[in-house]
Amino acid sequence: CVLRKIAERTPLQRLLEHLLRSMEKRDPQQFFAWPVTDNIAPGYSQIITNPMDFSTIKQKIDDNNYQNLSEFVNDFRLMCDNATTYNHPDTIYFKAAKKLLHVGLKMVTPEKLRQLRPVLT
Numbered sequence: 001c002v003l004r005k006i007a008e009r010t011p012l013q014r015l016l017e018h019l020l021r022s023m024e025k026r027d028p029q030q031f032f033a034w035p036v037t038d039n040i041a042p043g044y045s046q047i048i049t050n051p052m053d054f055s056t057i058k059q060k061i062d063d064n065n066y067q068n069l070s071e072f073v074n075d076f077r078l079m080c081d082n083a084t085t086y087n088h089p090d091t092i093y094f095k096a097a098k099k100l101l102h103v104g105l106k107m108v109t110p111e112k113l114r115q116l117r118p119v120l121t
């Protein structure tokens, strides 16, 4: 029936949701959970032309907007790069972004993905 159709997840969506949950766990302060606003970050929208955050990535997974893993990783990298572009190196946001990028990219190495296969299929 049509309702069941909406609920079904493709294998790619299940992989991306698993990776997103793992990445979100590495952002306990939730600095990357929601879009950065000009209120909390003056001039942000002038400096960052392509904003990205975990909630937007989640919506794109749900909308089946990612055709492959690389597009997902590109958005994750964009999110971290935005933070190192806008924030000065001596800020908690710059440092958190550096760490998050490093940890997140380690989750998508061929070795890590191989370990995931049986779990997710």
Ligand SMILES: COc1ccc(OC)c(-c2cc(C(C)=O)n3cccnc23)c1
Binding pocket: 030, 031, 032, 033, 034, 035, 036, 037, 040, 041, 082, 083, 086, 087, 093
């Ligand atoms: C202090 O608590 C919060 C809460 C949510 C935030 O972004 C969603 C941020 C935040 C997140 C960021 C980023 C990611 O650049 N940021 C930059 C400057 C000032 N604040 C932020 C901080």
